[in-house]
Amino acid sequence: MKITKNLNGYHSESPLSLSIGIFDGVHIGHQSIIKKLNTIAAKKNLQSAILTFWPHPRTVFNPNDDLKFLNTIEEKTYLLEKNGIQHLFLKEFDEEFRNLTGEEFVKQILVEKLNVKHLIIGHDHTFGKNRSGDFNLLQKMSSEFGFEVEQVEAVDFQSRHISSTQIRNALTEGNVKEANEMLGYVYSVSGEVIHGKKIGRTIGYPTANIAVNSMKLLPKKGAYIVDVFVNSQHFKGMLSIGTNPTVDGNSLSVEVYILDFNEDIYGKEISVNFREFLHDEIKFESLEKLIERLDEDQRITENFQF
Structure with missing residues (x-):
């Protein structure tokens, strides 16, 4: 072209x-x-x-x-x-x-x-x-x-x-399946993996923080099942969009926990495809409650059929 x-x-x-x-x-x-x-x-x-x-x-x-x-x-x-x-x-x-x-x-x-x-x-x-x-x-x-x-x-x-506005509305409501049907493909975001607060690694769920283009629409705050593409490989992942309220976060971040993956990818470009909305952003009363929910999200993600 x-x-x-x-x-x-x-x-x-x-x-x-x-x-x-x-x-x-x-x-x-x-x-x-x-x-x-x-x-x-x-x-x-x-x-x-x-x-x-x-x-x-x-x-x-x-x-x-x-x-x-x-x-x-x-x-x-x-x-x-x-x-x-x-x-x-x-x-x-x-x-x-x-x-x-x-x-x-x-x-x-x-x-x-x-x-x-x-x-x-x-x-x-x-x-x-x-x-x-x-x-x-x-x-x-x-x-x-x-x-x-x-x-x-x-x-x-x-x-x-079908319009771009309808699709934006679906995404901001967390209706990624509906948005994907109107798009005719799976909605994605990509960006460089940057350093975050590294709290996830202390609770057994190390995440990759993605620096997403500021002009790009992010779906509704919450947790999602995603495809992750990194180093020309494909993995399942659990992605969070939010401010990490359980640990008193105050800035919006996009973080993905990549299943069956343990590599240093800081500075590398990764892409994620939104497959399913798991739940809204939640402020848990303790890290223990957060871990319980992450365990449940992982079980659902592992059983999800792409």
């Missing part, structure tokens, strides 16, 4: 089958658009492409909005490439760009720079200053500039349209 970050002076030599959007999560709704993009590209001898924006427009319009994302930019890039996209345009959502009208966006970006011949947009997609661009505008301009446009309907899950 070819990645282009600067559109200044750019012109695509290849005619494109393109879709526009944030694509946070690259969920099954996004995947249906991508599948159609790739099918049309193959049929019409075009290249499949995505135009997306970084940072998220909401952070530009509402800089105080503490929006967290389902994907880091690296994860999104990986998922788009995995789904067969040939070109990724990462456009900075700057002041100049946000002031383009819908008509200017179509002419200057889609036609002159990206050489779009087939455009697919989501059911509720708008663009341009004051949301002046929509499907109706694209239909009017398509014949003038020689491209085709189609709008796809949302994919439903449990009688609701």
Whole structure:
């Protein structure tokens, strides 16, 4: 997949089958658009492409909005490439760009720079200053500039349209199974293993503290059954998101106890996949009670079928 970050002076030599959007999560709704993009590209001898924006427009319009994302930019890039996209345009959502009208966006970006011949947009997609661009505008301009446009309907899950917001809500409620169904894959976080307070090792449950990207959405505080990927190997794990209230912790941490594992991995990158929510964060009355619960969580994790 070819990645282009600067559109200044750019012109695509290849005619494109393109879709526009944030694509946070690259969920099954996004995947249906991508599948159609790739099918049309193959049929019409075009290249499949995505135009997306970084940072998220909401952070530009509402800089105080503490929006967290389902994907880091690296994860999104990986998922788009995995789904067969040939070109990724990462456009900075700057002041100049946000002031383009819908008509200017179509002419200057889609036609002159990206050489779009087939455009697919989501059911509720708008663009341009004051949301002046929509499907109706694209239909009017398509014949003038020689491209085709189609709008796809949302994919439903449990009688609701699948959206990145729906998935974020599921994760913040601890509904990781529901989130995974809407994503079409298992939600994950990754990061470097850093030093923590090392309390876990004193009670027989040494944990790896993961430094997660600050822009990445963490599921609800609590305990989870996870897959752990470290040193190109796969293990079961018990992961905790919280402040360690039993030992009077006050800062949020992401810690994973890796079953059947005893290696020094400080400074190494690990990844965890969220499989099942075990329970909310609990402040135990003693370390003994905490250990009892960890023993029970381990028994459940060992018996969990991935």
